[in-house]
Amino acid sequence: MSESIEPGGATTVLQAARPAVRAEGLRRTYGRGDAVVHALAGVDVEFARGEFTAIMGPSGSGKSTLMHCLAGLDTADAGRVFLGDTELTALRDADLTRLRRERVGFVFQSFNLLPVLDATENVLLPLRLAGRSPDPAWFDDVVRRLGLTGRLHHRPHELSGGQQQRVAVARALLPRPDVVFADEPTGNLDSRSGAEVLSLLRGSVREVGQTVVMVTHDPVAASYADRVVLLADGRIAGGLANPTPDAVLDALRDLGA
Numbered sequence: 590m591s592e593s594i595e596p597g598g599a600t601t602v603l604q605a606a607r608p609a610v611r612a613e614g615l616r617r618t619y620g621r622g623d624a625v626v627h628a629l630a631g632v633d634v635e636f637a638r639g640e641f642t643a644i645m646g647p648s649g650s651g652k653s654t655l656m657h658c659l660a661g662l663d664t665a666d667a668g669r670v671f672l673g674d675t676e677l678t679a680l681r682d683a684d685l686t687r688l689r690r691e692r693v694g695f696v697f698q699s700f701n702l703l704p705v706l707d708a709t710e711n712v713l714l715p716l717r718l719a720g721r722s723p724d725p726a727w728f729d730d731v732v733r734r735l736g737l738t739g740r741l742h743h744r745p746h747e748l749s750g751g752q753q754q755r756v757a758v759a760r761a762l763l764p765r766p767d768v769v770f771a772d773e774p775t776g777n778l779d780s781r782s783g784a785e786v787l788s789l790l791r792g793s794v795r796e797v798g799q800t801v802v803m804v805t806h807d808p809v810a811a812s813y814a815d816r817v818v819l820l821a822d823g824r825i826a827g828g829l830a831n832p833t834p835d836a837v838l839d840a841l842r843d844l845g846a
């Protein structure tokens with residue numbers, strides 16, 4: 590059963606757990622004058638540790654902008670972002686780059702694997718860039734869970750889309766980041782491969798307490814999450830706990846999506 594969180598009540602519910610990621614008063618404006626767009630018009634939101642959250646909303650509501658600001662890939666005009674106790678918005682570029690490399694995992698719609706590296710090398714790349722060694726047992730565990738055991742020496746062009754995205758998920762999980770941000774991770778996959786990737790993300794939350802924040806347009810994808818945060822016109826417009834596809838569709842319809 591889904592439980593609706595009204596906009597006014599969202600803050601109380603979201604503050605119950607110690608957050609992995611938190612944003613306060615986030616604003617991001619593009620253009621100026623008549624062409625000004627308030628992509629984020631004052632967003633306060635929290636993401637609890639060990640929770641899988643989907644960010645949804647109509648096209649242009651600010652989902653990607655929010656994710657990019659939360660991940661330190663874009664700079665907000667105003668407001669603050671915290672990863673645990675670290676304020677991202679106060680870091681210099683070099684420190685922000687290091688933090689992203691060491692404490693944040695990314696999964697993109699277009700996989701973003703390096704074509705000249707095989708699956709193992711792609712999975713290990715963030716750790717290598719950070720000068721860290723992989724924990725062999727954890728590497729084996731991640732590779733096994735993600736069904737990549739027989740594919741480790743294949744390059745991306747020798748893998749299906751679903752397999753490439755599983756390599757990208759393994760790459761994101763291996764450093765045990767504070768949070769994995771997934772931007773439309775199933776957007777380029779058929780429904781079966783998409784379901785596998787979503788199950789793997791959900792499994793990482795259930796089994797090892799990974800925190801995952803995912804932007805998606807797909808109500809079925811969102812139903813794998815513990816919670817949906819709804820955005821409209823650059824503002825938080827409510828949320829759903831334990832979302833079902835139908836409840837997500839209804840909530841989006843109410844937003845005019």
Ligand SMILES: Nc1ncnc2c1ncn2[C@@H]1O[C@H](COP(=O)(O)OP(=O)(O)OP(=O)(O)O)[C@@H](O)[C@H]1O
Binds near residue numbers: 627646
């Ligand atoms: N670089 C940019 N320059 C100008 N406007 C931008 C830029 N990036 C985003 N916007 C505008 O900011 C608003 C929010 O965009 P954003 O991409 O965050 O929305 P979204 O919810 O992710 O959309 P979609 O679901 O279509 O991907 C939109 O009106 C968009 O046109």
